[in-house]
Amino acid sequence: MMCFDAATKEVKPVKDFRSVADTVAAEIASGRLGPGQRLPPQREFARLHAIADSTASRVYQELARRGLTVGHVGRGTFVAAAPGAPVPAPALSEPAAHRVDLELNHPVVPEQAGLLAAGLEKLVRPDDLESVLRPVGPTGTPAAREAAADLLARGGGRPDPERVLFAGNGRQAISAVVAALTRPGARLGVEEYTYPVLKAIAARLGVTLVPLAMDEDGLIPEAVEEAHRAEPLHAVYVQPVLHNPLSLTMPARRLDQLADVLLTSGIHAIEDAVWAFLRDDLPSLSSRAPEHTVLVDSLSKRLSPGLSLGFAVAPAALEGRVTAAVRSGGWTPMRFPLEAMVRWQEDGVVATLVRAKQREAGARQAIAQRHLGDFRTRSDPSSYHLWWELPAPWRSDTFVAAAARHSIAVTPAAAFAAGRPRGPHAIRLGLASPTREVLSQTLAALAGLARSAPDDFAGD
Incomplete structure (x- = not known):
C-alpha cells in the first residue's frame, strides 16, 4: 500500500x-x-x-x-516478562498481565463462603423473601439493632441498641456522620495520616481537614486542643484501633486523655472502628465519651465485601441529625443485609469468621516479616496492612511506578497525608486480598525491587 x-x-x-x-x-x-x-x-x-x-x-x-x-x-x-529474558527483580509466578492488588484490603478465609451460604438459605425461602425485600430506614428493625449491638460489642462494652443506625456501607456511614457534624467551610480535625476516602468525602462536602500530630500511641490529645484554640474544630475523625495506614492502637491511657479533651472542649469525635474487630478485647473511645462520640463501623471487613452494611452509633442528641443525613444522602440500607446480619449473628457465623480472620491476619503478618523483616516497617501482629519506609534512594512515587511494572499495585504515603505530603518516603501494603502463596511471591518481588537501584523511567 x-x-x-x-x-x-x-x-x-x-x-x-x-x-x-x-x-x-x-x-x-x-x-x-x-x-x-x-x-x-x-x-x-x-x-x-x-x-x-x-x-x-x-x-x-x-x-x-x-x-x-x-x-x-x-x-x-x-x-512484559518474555521467555528467556533477564528479570531485574524477582518475578511473580503468574503472568505479568495479572495485577496483584495490595491497595484494596478485603480479608477472606477459606470457610467464609460455606458459612455465609448456610445463613442465606433461610432468607430466600418464599415465605421469608417477601419480608426481606421490603424497604427499611436508617433505624432498621428492633432485631437488627439488637444484633448490631452484639456484633459491635468489644472490650466488655456493648452499645445501646436504641442508638444504632444503619447505612448502605461503611463509607456512607462516615459520609452521613461527617455531614451531620459539620457544614461547608467547617474544620474537621484528622490524624496527619488518615483514611483516603475521608479526604474525598471532606472535599465533596466542602469541609477543611486539619492534620493533627501523632506519636507511637496514635493521635496526640494536646494537638487537638492546640488546633481547637487556634480556630474551633467542628469535629475530629480518629481511628483508635489498628489505624490505617500505620496500624497504631491507642492504649487505655491515651483513650482517657482524648476523651477528657472531647468533654472539656465540647468537640464531637467520629470513631472509625472498621478494623477494631481484629482487637475486640480493647475498649472503644465511645465508651469513654459516649455523649461526644459517634462510632462508625461496617460489615464488609468482618464478613464479605459483597454484602455491605454500615453502622453509626450516635448519642441521643445527634441521632436525628445523623438519621436526616443518611436519608438526604440516599444512603439508607437495603433490608436484605440487615436480615442476613441478624441470622449470621444469631447462628454464631460472625464470631466464627472474626476468629478465623484474626488468625489469618497473624499468618499474613508472618509472611510479611519473612520477606520484609530487614526493612523499616511498621505494623501490628493483628493488622492486615503494613507501612513500609522505603530504603534510600527510593522515593514513593518511583517505587509505586516500578512496582506497577511488575503488575503490583501499592499505595504511596501521599494518599494518606491529610496536609501537604511530608515525612518519609513510604508505601502502605494491604495484605488481605491475595492468596497466601501470591502474597508471599509478591512481597518477595517487592523486596528484591527495593534492594535494586531505581531506574529513571518514573520521571519521564
Missing part, C-alpha cells in the same frame, strides 16, 4: 501495524527491550517509526494482544 507525502512530494509505502509490531516483538525477543522497560508514549512512538498516531495505537494493541506488553492507566506501557 502506498501514500503521497505532501511534504516531500514523494509516494511512500505505508507501514502495516503488524510489521511494526513484529519489529518491536523482535527487539523484545532479542533482549534489546527488557522486561519492565517502558515504551514511549504512542505519539512519540509514531514519530520514531514514521507512522500515523492511529497506526501506533494499533501497534500497541497488537503487542498487548500477543502478551508482550502491559499497559497501566496514567503510567504507560511496559514490556
Whole structure:
C-alpha cells in the first residue's frame, strides 16, 4: 500500500501495524527491550517509526494482544516478562498481565463462603423473601439493632441498641456522620495520616481537614486542643484501633486523655472502628465519651465485601441529625443485609469468621516479616496492612511506578497525608486480598525491587 507525502512530494509505502509490531516483538525477543522497560508514549512512538498516531495505537494493541506488553492507566506501557529474558527483580509466578492488588484490603478465609451460604438459605425461602425485600430506614428493625449491638460489642462494652443506625456501607456511614457534624467551610480535625476516602468525602462536602500530630500511641490529645484554640474544630475523625495506614492502637491511657479533651472542649469525635474487630478485647473511645462520640463501623471487613452494611452509633442528641443525613444522602440500607446480619449473628457465623480472620491476619503478618523483616516497617501482629519506609534512594512515587511494572499495585504515603505530603518516603501494603502463596511471591518481588537501584523511567 502506498501514500503521497505532501511534504516531500514523494509516494511512500505505508507501514502495516503488524510489521511494526513484529519489529518491536523482535527487539523484545532479542533482549534489546527488557522486561519492565517502558515504551514511549504512542505519539512519540509514531514519530520514531514514521507512522500515523492511529497506526501506533494499533501497534500497541497488537503487542498487548500477543502478551508482550502491559499497559497501566496514567503510567504507560511496559514490556512484559518474555521467555528467556533477564528479570531485574524477582518475578511473580503468574503472568505479568495479572495485577496483584495490595491497595484494596478485603480479608477472606477459606470457610467464609460455606458459612455465609448456610445463613442465606433461610432468607430466600418464599415465605421469608417477601419480608426481606421490603424497604427499611436508617433505624432498621428492633432485631437488627439488637444484633448490631452484639456484633459491635468489644472490650466488655456493648452499645445501646436504641442508638444504632444503619447505612448502605461503611463509607456512607462516615459520609452521613461527617455531614451531620459539620457544614461547608467547617474544620474537621484528622490524624496527619488518615483514611483516603475521608479526604474525598471532606472535599465533596466542602469541609477543611486539619492534620493533627501523632506519636507511637496514635493521635496526640494536646494537638487537638492546640488546633481547637487556634480556630474551633467542628469535629475530629480518629481511628483508635489498628489505624490505617500505620496500624497504631491507642492504649487505655491515651483513650482517657482524648476523651477528657472531647468533654472539656465540647468537640464531637467520629470513631472509625472498621478494623477494631481484629482487637475486640480493647475498649472503644465511645465508651469513654459516649455523649461526644459517634462510632462508625461496617460489615464488609468482618464478613464479605459483597454484602455491605454500615453502622453509626450516635448519642441521643445527634441521632436525628445523623438519621436526616443518611436519608438526604440516599444512603439508607437495603433490608436484605440487615436480615442476613441478624441470622449470621444469631447462628454464631460472625464470631466464627472474626476468629478465623484474626488468625489469618497473624499468618499474613508472618509472611510479611519473612520477606520484609530487614526493612523499616511498621505494623501490628493483628493488622492486615503494613507501612513500609522505603530504603534510600527510593522515593514513593518511583517505587509505586516500578512496582506497577511488575503488575503490583501499592499505595504511596501521599494518599494518606491529610496536609501537604511530608515525612518519609513510604508505601502502605494491604495484605488481605491475595492468596497466601501470591502474597508471599509478591512481597518477595517487592523486596528484591527495593534492594535494586531505581531506574529513571518514573520521571519521564
